[in-house]
Amino acid sequence: MITQPHHVPERLALLSGSAADPFLTEGLLTGEQVHSGIDLAKVVEPLPDDDARWWVEPVRSLVDDAMFAFENERTRADAWLAPRLHATLRLTRQEAADSRLWNHLALAVAPDYVVWRHLSDSSRRVAAARFQGPADRQCFSRLWWAAELFRNGPDYGPVEVACGNQDLIHTVLRMDFLDHRPTAQALVRLLKNGKVTTGREINGLGVTINAAGATVIYDAFAPDEPRDPDRLRDWIEEAQTAPPVSRHVLPEGPDEDPAPEDSVAELTEYFAELFETAPVRGRKIED
Structure with a gap:
């Protein structure tokens, strides 16, 4: 397994897709060799020097702690890291929509984490989209957006629940209805109360909610x-x-009112x- 690059930058920056492409080598994607970091730099x-959010050390420290704590259960790292990444970076949605930031974080700051988390046991390879890809696939952007969409005001508790289920992140995160906060919180509540549990059930419910949203405006009868x-x-x-986020208790997000109960x-x-x-594969609907 690769280690971090020899040269890790002190500050986050923006890395375009075209500039990132040469660093997505076969050695990196198979977890055998990482770039030195010097050429990538x-x-x-660069991002503004007067903004403390762009210091790399707090994020680099988080991923190091995640790799140590979840070595034997790597998928569980998502639920731990997502709220802490969100609370550490403190981005606007406009900033988070810039894929160049996530490209830099994945390739320059923590490529070893991307490989650690997403190296496939079957193919022994990491999908390139985990380094440079859509927001719901890229290693770090998917966690930030999950935290943004599932937090309930300052409360990151629902984020832990949501990110604890890989099917929710893989399938439901890409659906537009999650931008309606009561919808996101209702979905988490169904997970918490055990109404929906398996991956097939989550996928089926997501498809049904998305389809119903074409005819039912959720905000009309469940306003935010x-x-x-x-x-x-x-x-x-x-x-x-702000001090570094706690490793043992959840941080607090923006002091916003929660979604209306x-x-x-x-x-x-x-x-x-x-x-x-809902169309759950393998389930029979009784008359």
Whole structure:
């Protein structure tokens, strides 16, 4: 298994897809050899020096701790790392939508983590999309977006539940309905209460919710409250002096109001009813 590059940058930067391509070598994708980091540092676009969020050490420390703690259960690292990555970087959605940031994190800062987490036991290879790919596939962006979409205000508890299920991340994360907070929280609640458990059930429920959303506007009968952008800005500004996130207790996200409980309860009941007829492979629907 590869180790981190010899040269790890001190600060995060932006790495375009075309600049990243030469570093996605066969040796890297098979976990046999990592680049030195020196040549990669020559093709990045720097981020502002006066922003403490771009220091690499807090993120590098997190992935090191994740690899140590979850060596024997690597998929469990997602639920631990997602909220802590989100609380450490403190990005706006616009910043998080820039794939160049995630390219740099995966290739320059922690390629060893990407290999550690995503090296396939069958093919003995890492999919290139884990380094440079869509937001729901790329190693680090998928975790940040899962934390952003499933957190309930400052509470990252639902993120742990969501990221503890790989089928939820692989399938449901790419569906647009998750941007409606009561919908995301209702889905987590169904996982917590054991109504939906297996991968097939999650996939079937996701398809059903997505299809129903084409005819039912969830926000019409389960409205969300508008979020105060000032609270997010304050939380981001606090990154300049914030201590490292705890390894033992969940951090706190932006001081935003949670999703309205009445709306979450309404959708939880509605989705439970939908699930009774969801297309779950191998399940027979009784008349």
